Amino acid sequence: MHYSPVPLHIPDGFLSFVVSLICWVITVFTLSIAISRTNKSLGEKQVPLMGVMAAFIFAAQMINFPVAGGTSGHLLGGALAVIVLGPWAAMLVMTAVIAVQALLFQDGGLLVMGANILNMGLLTAALGYGLYRSVVKGSYTTKLTVAGVAAWLSVLAGALATSLQLWLSGTSNLQTVVLAMLGVHSVIGIGEALITVAALGFVLRTRPDLLGEGSASAGGGRGWIIAGVVISLVVVLLSPFASVNPDGLNRVAMDLGFIDSSQSGTGPLAGYTVPFFESASASRIAAGAIGVVVIILLLFVLSHLLRKRTA
């Protein structure tokens, strides 16, 4: 079978009970808003549509393309779903996808499902929709470019959130997990961005009418744009900070009572460098460079937005 697990799905046992519970609270709260919004705005016709779209995301993850050396990339689909379906519906669809992956394939745990939904469904939807919404009246090229950036960033946002949850649970060392997760997922994210852009371009050319109502072009959106830009900024700013200066975050987590000093790894690891990342200057420069590029892109989006509002 083509079904291939995605490395972002946290299995049970890797998050502490408290962290799992906090994630569930955030997820349930957000989903309850999503449900009341969709119940209000969607006709009964949308329900089979959302169901089939959930199956579509699941099936689309089977479309792989060879990358190199026997590895292959495939779509994760969060950004595509939110652009096509709109934020609330996409959240519900991604929730169903993650629930089935966990229940049927044990890809991702049950107690940690709240965290998985948060990382791969809710964050992706808010970030992807916010960024795409800001250029929805832009040209074809602008839309596709921003969709690509949104897809890439949404994968990174999920990876960063996963790393932070693992660290807060005392499962991983902060610096290592952030560097490893972001390293792997900045590559996976490129595949995600390419496929999302190509798929969206295909739909925009063949059936532009489908991206009309109920999708990213409809409804008010200033709140979403702000949410999208804020989450993007957090991802872009926090990632280099966590990988270069983990002691600061460790201090915060200890003050908040999440981890005790025996778990944080500041003790014997303080003067200790992480394998593969010892040439920290190189990875710092890379992280910094990527950060700068993304910030410029975000500023571009913002200025675009402000210009339109004043015009």
Place this chain on the structure above:
Amino acid sequence: MHSDAFDRYHHGHSLIHHLDPRVKVLVTIAFIISNALLPDGAWVAFALAWVFILIANAFAQLGIGFTFRRSFIALPFALAAITVLFSIPGEPVTSFRFVMWNFTITDAGLLRFISIVIRSWLSVQMAILLVAVTEFPKIVHALNHLRVPTIITVIISFLYRYLFVLADEVLRLLRARQARSAATAGISPGGSVVWRARIAGHMAGQLFLRSYERSDRIYNAMLSRGYKGELMTIHPHHFHASDLRIGAASFLSLIIMQVAGRL
């Protein structure tokens, strides 16, 4: 594709198969929560939890090692926990040199790492058992009874129903791509990675359009059969005394595990 290509259900008539799905879902969730609450190094409790799974396997008539054989799915994720081996202060157990770095594994780190992996391994086995002895629609129905919002369970039902259909569609797309990707000796087929990703994207777009149009047809077909916005089932759940007994026994076992883990 055969409709049960994705299915993990093993048909049977055992005691566990006939248990009320709500009880099975609740016991599974409680078991996983109980694992998460056990302290590091609670070996007796971990052993008891495994015995619990073995007994459940035996009662389900799946063979005592059934869940064990399929339980390694979550192991790659243990990589994420590997840093605790080195980062938690404690007595050094062993140290080794790798290329140019010295690694020291501490006893506290080892204890935590093994506990994390065991918790995950036990929890995965329970989830495997749940889907092996409960048909998926019954799990979804149970979730509905357990107050999971209807719109989510309806989407999950549709997902499960049309996953096979759309997977067939994907296989057709993949077959078509393969048929057009002939390679000759010495010349690699296809273009660059970016080109290949674009083709995959176009296939995803194509699949999206086909899915979208199919959902229209599905909706019309459902309307013609009297769909009123909710799914009906002709399999109401009946709660028997045996469900109560087994459920209570399971929860009692979980409490014993918790006590054993804290002694």
